[in-house]
Amino acid sequence: MGWTAPPAAPQCPACKTSVFPAESFMAADRKPFHKKCVKCKTCTKVLTSATLNEHQTQLYCQSCYVSVFMPQKPGGESYGGIVTPEDLKRKEEEERKKLEKAKRAKAERRCPTCDMKTYAEDSIQVSDVFYHKACLKCVECGRGPDSETPMMLGPKDNEDVFAEEELEPFCKFCFAKRFKLSVLNVADSVTIL
DSSP states (O other): OOOOOOOOOOBOTTTOSBOOGGGEEEOSTTOEEEGGGOBOTTTOOBOOTTTOEEETTEEEOHHHHHHHHSOBOTTSOBOOSOOOHHHHHHHHHHHHHHHHHHHHHHHTTBOTTTOOBOOGGGEEEETTEEEETTTOOOTTTOOOOBTTBOEEEEESOSSOTTSOOOEEEEEHHHHHHHHTOOHHHHHHHHHHO
């Protein structure tokens, strides 16, 4: 039986050097850190086993962890989950693409439902947006337009006043129910203003 080398010492996730048993501190997931490396990544506060929070082998104090991974919504309610910088970038990219799609739909006469180009013989104009006759349906009841049911655009989210306005098609009945305003009142308010 020949000689075998002892197993290599594990590496500290913070400084990437070997951690020997005499200088190790078991932080999260039983990963050994150097005692001097157990500090918050953001504010460099020294942490103990009771005060540390770990995310992908990075250590954070409680206040930094909350501010980085659990941001508050404008209304004061918390997100309730971990939001990484990649998630924020992805959300910004989705918002940008949605705005580009809406602008392109108006400029190129594209139907917002199917994103196909509309032509005069098969399209209906609601405000300044063109829809295919088959694509235009009320978002509440699914009713299509006819001579007695005019369609109109209303905001998708009437709770968040400061949000970017997303318009959705409604029949006159669902519009009146949802916004507590009839089509006749809309026409009166437009002429009064």
